[in-house]
Amino acid sequence: MISVIGARKNYGDFAALDDLTLEIPAGSLTALLGPSGSGKSTLLRSIAGLENPDGGTITIAGKDVTGVPPQKRDIGFVFQHYAAFKHMTVRDNVAFGLKIRKRPKNEITKKVNDLLEIVGLDGFQHRYPAQLSGGQRQRMALARALAVDPQVLLLDEPFGALDAKVREDLRTWLRRLHDEVHVTTVLVTHDQEEALDVADRIAVLNKGRIEQVGTPRDLYDRPANHFVMSFLGPVAKLNGQLVRPHDIRVGRDPSMAVAQKAGTAESAGVTRATVERVVHLGFEVRVELRNAATGDLFAAQVTRGDSEALQLQEGETVYARATLIPDIPS
Structure with a gap:
């Protein structure tokens, strides 16, 4: 387990960490999620010992490491940029930490070969970093970090420099990798989809503080406040209430009914709106609407089937109603 208690870090008048406390369970994959300047990278670097x-x-596995240098914290660290040794082969890059620790040659060979197979780089041992794609270089960096059997793996926006499709593939791969090696992992990201896709737990940071910690589903379905809801996925404002775009029903009947059960949006009422734009996004359709009473813009997400049935056209009048409003504490 990693335990951060009352962490504070100031840069002049700016509080990067403001009396922050966080518990990270052993064996978990926890994402630190927040906007730029929220303190997530400062927190990660403090756990690593790169910031004081x-x-x-800060304790790791029950040991106070607050004043312990990084090389004695038993951690692996992967940055956004690969930091590979360009003059070394993939094999030598991965083996570097083991050689520094003077492990036996046969142990190094076995460990490196096993790791390269796990990360999908078996057969790439003799290539150099320049001969790898961005995604392959990042896999090599992860293998190098794991080679020394760290207690904790720290990932600082590891996929941020890659294109969207490669990021998506590597997210899936990282989740499978974690399920196989079970090392306690902390991932810094500003990408909400990445956090929801990969992490067991998400800690949402804002202005150096923790806003909420929980499973992806808990945070998405039961946000602690408006900031968490707004940051964790798209939102729309309907009759003064924050709702998810996929929880808005659009139709031509002004008396649309919604399910009568706890958590439904009876208080939101029906909103008359004008269709501003219809955007086809593959399996779903985003309908951009303007509230006829207030002039405010909001968006609803509907299925392709509903879109085809409605045949929505720009400029026409429709009615919108929320089918679910999260119960956000005041």
Whole structure:
């Protein structure tokens, strides 16, 4: 387990960490999610020992490491940029930490071969970093970090420099990798989809503080406040209420009914709106609408089937109603 208690870090008048406390369970994959300047990278670097907090304590597996240098914290670290040794082969890059620790040659060979197979780079041992794609270089970096059997793996936006399709593929691969090696992993990201896709738990940061910690489903379905809801996925404002675009029903009947059960949006009422734009996004359709009473813009997501049935056209009048409004504490 990683325990951060009362961590504080200031850069002049700016509080990067503001009395922050967080528990990260052993064996979990926890995402630190937040906007730029929220403190997530400072927190990760403090856990790594690359930043010295102005106050508070950090423990790893029950040991206080607050004043311990990075090389003695038993961690692996992967940055956004690969930091590969360009003059070394893939095999030598992965083996570097083991050689520094003077492990036996046969142990190094077996460990490197096993890891390259796990990360999907078997057969690439003799290539150089320049001969690999961006995704392959990042897999090599992860193998190098795992080679020394760290207690904790820290990932600082590891896929941020890659294109969208490669990021998506590597997210799936990272989740499978974690399920296989079970090392306690902390991932810094500003990508909500990445956090929801990969993590067991998400800690949402804002202005150096923790807003909410929980499973992806807990945070998405039961956000602690408006900031968490707005940051974790798209939102629309309907009659003064924050709702998810996929929880808005669109139709031509002004008396649309919604399910009568707890959590439904009876208080939201029906909103008359004008269709501004219809955007086809593959398996779903985004309908951009303007509230006829207030002039505010909002968006609804509907299925392709509903879109084809409605045959929505720009400029026509429709009616919108929320089918679910999250119960956000005041």
